[in-house]
Amino acid sequence: MHIMEGYLPWQWCVFWYLVSAPFIIYGIYLLNRQVKEHRETLSLLAVSGAFIFLLSSLKMPSPVVGSCSHPTGTGLSTVLFGPFITCVLSVIVLIFQALFMAHGGITTLGANDFSMGIAGPLLGYVVYRVAKAVKLNIFVNIFLVAFVADLFTYVITAIELAAAFPATHGGFLISFETFFAIYAVTQIPLAIVEGLLIALVFKYIVQSRGDILVKLKVLTPEQATKITEGFK
Amino acid sequence: MIPRFFIKYKLEIIFIVFIVAFAALFLYEQNAQTQAKWEGSDDQGSAAIEATGYTPWIQPLWTPPSSEVESLLFSIQSGLGAFVIGYFFGFYRGKRDSAKPA
Missing domain, CATH: 1.20.5 (Single alpha-helices involved in coiled-coils or other helix-helix interfaces)
Structure with missing residues (x-):
């Protein structure tokens, strides 16, 4: 989903910076408040950020399509801390990759954070709330959140590029098809792996720090006990 | 009765089964698609942009040498x-x- 340095006309760079900025600023505010008021959640915040670090560094082959891509890892922090804090954590990873690996870029940071840190996690969060409201099994819920956040990130990248580079014949839709085929189709198997992994990790978090999940209002105390008992 | 082991490690088993299936499918496809390059989708995206006649207007500050x-x-x-x-x-x-x- 990384748009490389210089691969987006400067007008679009400015545009995506302006779109992303309010989310990042509000995210930094929420992050500060979270750390100050609920210091005990800091370790899970670090683990969530570490998952974005870890998963977004793994370039995996995508069977069927014959190319490689990487997961985003944003599902866990979307569920635990919401989309705004996730957007700040993603910026950190994106800056790291832009500066040290020339993967992504500083001019394209706004566009890349919009796809990976904002649009993906926001839609993932909507899925999370809806699935919670209909009382879907929490592990299935988390799988869906991570899957959607990952896949939708790549759909947004395709939209961003199609908007910046509409085809001379056929315009936006034709070039969207091209970029969609490159980014989103490759991503489907990887998004499934990511969803399964995040759901598995969630089990370990419930088992070790169910109390924090209760504090973060992800689970009720009864649910936490029930899940722990269910895996004995 | 399902043995306790399968209840306790249900998620681990699902994950491992899927990863093994993923790897098997990849190995099969690797042999079937001889022309596939398994390159990064990010690089394919950049190539598709260049194909429109666009040249990047700025270079990264630093690029890994290899x-x-x-x-x-x-x-x-x-x-x-x-x-x-x-x-x-x-x-x-x-x-x-x-x-x-x-």
Whole structure:
């Protein structure tokens, strides 16, 4: 989903910076408040950020399509801390990759954070709330959140590029098809792996720090006990 | 009755089965699609942009000199992430175990 340095006309760079900025600023505010008021959640915040670090560094082959891509890892922090804090954590990873690996870029940071840190996690969060409201099994819920956040990130990248580079014949839709085929189709198997992994990790978090999940209002105390008992 | 083991490790089993299926499918496809290059979708995206006649207007400040150096930096990124995850899960486990009466 990384748009490389210089691969987006400067007008679009400015545009995506302006779109992303309010989310990042509000995210930094929420992050500060979270750390100050609920210091005990800091370790899970670090683990969530570490998952974005870890998963977004793994370039995996995508069977069927014959190319490689990487997961985003944003599902866990979307569920635990919401989309705004996730957007700040993603910026950190994106800056790291832009500066040290020339993967992504500083001019394209706004566009890349919009796809990976904002649009993906926001839609993932909507899925999370809806699935919670209909009382879907929490592990299935988390799988869906991570899957959607990952896949939708790549759909947004395709939209961003199609908007910046509409085809001379056929315009936006034709070039969207091209970029969609490159980014989103490759991503489907990887998004499934990511969803399964995040759901598995969630089990370990419930088992070790169910109390924090209760504090973060992800689970009720009864649910936490029930899940722990269910895996004995 | 389903043995306890399958209940306790249900999610692990699902994950491992899927990963094995994923790897098997990849190996099969690797042989079937001889023309596939398995290159990064990000690079394909950049190539598709260049195909429209566009040239990047700015270069990265620093680019890794080779793919070896690049994979080193990606490994450092994974290592940092894995270190933090392992550190806190170990910390939680130790805390839980020491809270239990000996």
